[in-house]
Amino acid sequence: MTVGVTSREVHALRSLHDLITTVHSVQDLEEVLQTVAAGVVDVLGFQVAVISCLDSQGDLVVLAAAGDEDACRAMRGSRAPLQEFVDEFELADTWGSLRFLPHDRLPEDASSGWVPDVQPLDVPDAWHPLDTLYALLHGPTGELLGVLNVDLPVDGRRPGPLSRQILEMYAVQAGLAIHHAQERGRLRERIRLSNATRTVVETTGREPDLERALQRSCRPLARGFNCDWLVLEVFPTQDGSNGSVTSTAARGQRVLYPADLLDRLGLDRPADPDPRLDDVAVRLRRLAARVARGCWPVSRTSVVAEVGDTTKGLLDQAERAALAGPLAALGTASVMLAPLGAGRECLGYLVMGRAEPTAVWSEAESRAALEVGREVGRAVEAARVHQRERDLIIELQELDRYKGEMIATITHELKTPLTAIIGHGELLHETVAGLPHVGAINRNARRLVDLVDDMLLLTTVKDPHRPFEPRAVDLGALVLEECEMIGLQALQREVTLDLSGVRPDVLVPGDSYELARLVANIVGNAVKYTEPGGTVALDVGHRGDHVLFSCADSGIGIAEADLATLFDEFDRSSNPAAHALPGSGLGLAIVRRIADRHHGRVVVESELGLGSTFRVTLPPLVRGPEEPPTSEKAVISPYASGMSGRSSG
Numbered sequence: 015m016t017v018g019v020t021s022r023e024v025h026a027l028r029s030l031h032d033l034i035t036t037v038h039s040v041q042d043l044e045e046v047l048q049t050v051a052a053g054v055v056d057v058l059g060f061q062v063a064v065i066s067c068l069d070s071q072g073d074l075v076v077l078a079a080a081g082d083e084d085a086c087r088a089m090r091g092s093r094a095p096l097q098e099f100v101d102e103f104e105l106a107d108t109w110g111s112l113r114f115l116p117h118d119r120l121p122e123d124a125s126s127g128w129v130p131d132v133q134p135l136d137v138p139d140a141w142h143p144l145d146t147l148y149a150l151l152h153g154p155t156g157e158l159l160g161v162l163n164v165d166l167p168v169d170g171r172r173p174g175p176l177s178r179q180i181l182e183m184y185a186v187q188a189g190l191a192i193h194h195a196q197e198r199g200r201l202r203e204r205i206r207l208s209n210a211t212r213t214v215v216e217t218t219g220r221e222p223d224l225e226r227a228l229q230r231s232c233r234p235l236a237r238g239f240n241c242d243w244l245v246l247e248v249f250p251t252q253d254g255s256n257g258s259v260t261s262t263a264a265r266g267q268r269v270l271y272p273a274d275l276l277d278r279l280g281l282d283r284p285a286d287p288d289p290r291l292d293d294v295a296v297r298l299r300r301l302a303a304r305v306a307r308g309c310w311p312v313s314r315t316s317v318v319a320e321v322g323d324t325t326k327g328l329l330d331q332a333e334r335a336a337l338a339g340p341l342a343a344l345g346t347a348s349v350m351l352a353p354l355g356a357g358r359e360c361l362g363y364l365v366m367g368r369a370e371p372t373a374v375w376s377e378a379e380s381r382a383a384l385e386v387g388r389e390v391g392r393a394v395e396a397a398r399v400h401q402r403e404r405d406l407i408i409e410l411q412e413l414d415r416y417k418g419e420m421i422a423t424i425t426h427e428l429k430t431p432l433t434a435i436i437g438h439g440e441l442l443h444e445t446v447a448g449l450p451h452v453g454a455i456n457r458n459a460r461r462l463v464d465l466v467d468d469m470l471l472l473t474t475v476k477d478p479h480r481p482f483e484p485r486a487v488d489l490g491a492l493v494l495e496e497c498e499m500i501g502l503q504a505l506q507r508e509v510t511l512d513l514s515g516v517r518p519d520v521l522v523p524g525d526s527y528e529l530a531r532l533v534a535n536i537v538g539n540a541v542k543y544t545e546p547g548g549t550v551a552l553d554v555g556h557r558g559d560h561v562l563f564s565c566a567d568s569g570i571g572i573a574e575a576d577l578a579t580l581f582d583e584f585d586r587s588s589n590p591a592a593h594a595l596p597g598s599g600l601g602l603a604i605v606r607r608i609a610d611r612h613h614g615r616v617v618v619e620s621e622l623g624l625g626s627t628f629r630v631t632l633p634p635l636v637r638g639p640e641e642p643p644t645s646e647k648a649v650i651s652p653y654a655s656g657m658s659g660r661s662s663g
């Protein structure tokens with residue numbers, strides 16, 4: 015098209031204006047650049063316009079080409095180090111932001127991508143096919159972002175001042191367009207990567223099964239990192255190899271995306287166990303593990319690629335070459351490996367592969383992959399701690415069971431000789447008058463028997479495997495029965511046993527032997543730890559939707575500090591008055607276990623010097639009436655008539 019200078023100028027400015035509107039509305043960088051290149055060809059009258067952008071590797075990569083089809087085909091996708099251009103710029107004429115390198119100054123070894131087959135005109139300002147004209151494309155802060163290269167002016171002459179000025183304007187707009195498009199691209203990349211990382215964090219945090227969590231993370235990771243496949247491997251733990259721990263965490267995990275990835279390689283196919291192929295898989299995994307262990311301490315990733323390879327120092331030449339086959343089998347142009355880990359320990363690796371040769375792994379992707387590695391590492395750690403806890407619990411339960419068996423056996427064995435000692439001691443006491451110490455021997459032997467009995471009972475009620483077969487038990491009747499025995503001790507200690515609150519027919523589902531032990535321990539303690547003249551008052555009845563047995567004494571009481579551990583095995587309160595009396599510290603532990611087995615609760619309220627109240631609540635067999643009035647009072651008291659009897663013993 016031939017246009018006069020003025021109309022051409024107007025046309026160019028209008029096109030430039032259209033271009034500006036377009037480039038700001040188009041999202042994709044390559045589309046923006048293609049629009050600019052096409053604009054240069056259409057408006058400025060060049061037969062070829064090529065735009066290259068600076069990539070993260072410091073190379074200028076041709077992203078758009080317009081005009082001559084042969085030229086476009088030859089140039090698109092090609093790359094060259096920026097330095098090559100810089101060297102040429104030094105030899106070139108500077109026309110504002112343009113650089114013009116006449117063919118006669120072109121270095122001998124200069125590589126020209128495409129040389130048109132045209133004859134230069136026979137005029138002083140003729141355009142020579144080897145002439146080169148560049149426009150530098152800068153961002154808003156002056157950083158070099160790319161180069162616009164034009165060739166073959168349609169009029170066959172070097173461009174005059176007007177063309178140069180308009181070309182410069184295009185270059186400014188192209189620079190800004192690249193800047194905006196790159197910013198948008200970076201933002202999109204950031205969102206894409208942070209979505210992927212967040213999904214991994216959420217999935218591993220929500221899903222307690224590590225392998226499932228990793229499996230669920232695969233697809234979002236592949237999407238976030240724009241990769242075609244990935245392998246995530248968690249190494250087995252050190253202690254997993256000895257076979258003592260059977261958890262999946264100890265064995266290690268490997269998840270693949272897509273799941274049939276290895277089929278593409280022809281590896282790991284159980285139906286076709288070709289040892290040669292297995293060998294390849296094992297070698298690849300070993301290699302990945304070694305690279306991951308090299309990367310983790312220095313917090314870096316490793317990229318295997320034609321462009322942007324970072325395996326230097328991690329893989330030797332032979333290893334690097336050995337990867338070519340498997341990668342080709344997968345149709346993969348580049349892979350990135352990121353280590354997984356926690357603290358100082360490298361726990362595995364994430365390897366992602368891309369088919370697209372021009373998709374260079376970016377710095378942001380490398381950082382995000384490291385972040386994913388840390389997150390997965392954290393999840394692996396947490397899963398392992400959890401597993402260790404579970405293993406420990408099993409071990410402790412096993413130990414506890416063993417301890418219980420030991421105690422049961424030992425105490426059983428102790429009972430026979432103790433019974434013999436007591437029998438012979440009593441015989442001695444009856445047959446040989448005045449023998450010293452026999453009384454003490456008998457008393458202590460009986461204490462030992464009590465201790466042995468308590469230990470045997472505790473191990474039985476503690477055993478979770480011991481069947482519990484509840485029957486209807488009349489708790490009121492049971493308490494009265496137990497108190498016949500304890501009533502004698504109360505009389506001896508001059509303690510009043512008040513049974514007026516014990517109602518009959520209060521039925522609970524339970525084991526009568528165990529409930530009798532519970533009552534005997536609580537009431538026995540109350541009598542034991544109450545000074546002569548004191549009172550022990552018992553209550554049995556329905557309270558709301560449960561049955562209550564309570565025992566309130568006016569005894570020595572329990573210090574607040576002792577209450578928290580009162581029901582622990584072998585716990586005796588710090589009160590010296592209590593210590594002066596014999597006891598094993600097992601009674602209340604037995605009480606709590608029996609209450610637990612009956613789905614009940616036991617609580618205590620006490621004040622030092624004022625007395626204690628123990629309350630046991632149990633589920634009722636049937637819901638009873640709400641507290642019927644007490645009809646008769648039963649009091650066992652050294653001071654009450656009819657049931658009294660002061661004993662000197």
Ligand code: ADP
Binds near residue numbers: 541543572585589
């Ligand atoms: P012991 O065989 O020592 O009585 P228990 O387990 O039955 O063991 O009781 C634990 C400790 O609780 C006792 O040593 C005692 O100090 C305290 N105790 C239990 N019942 C009472 C009570 N009714 N009054 C005061 N102290 C009590």
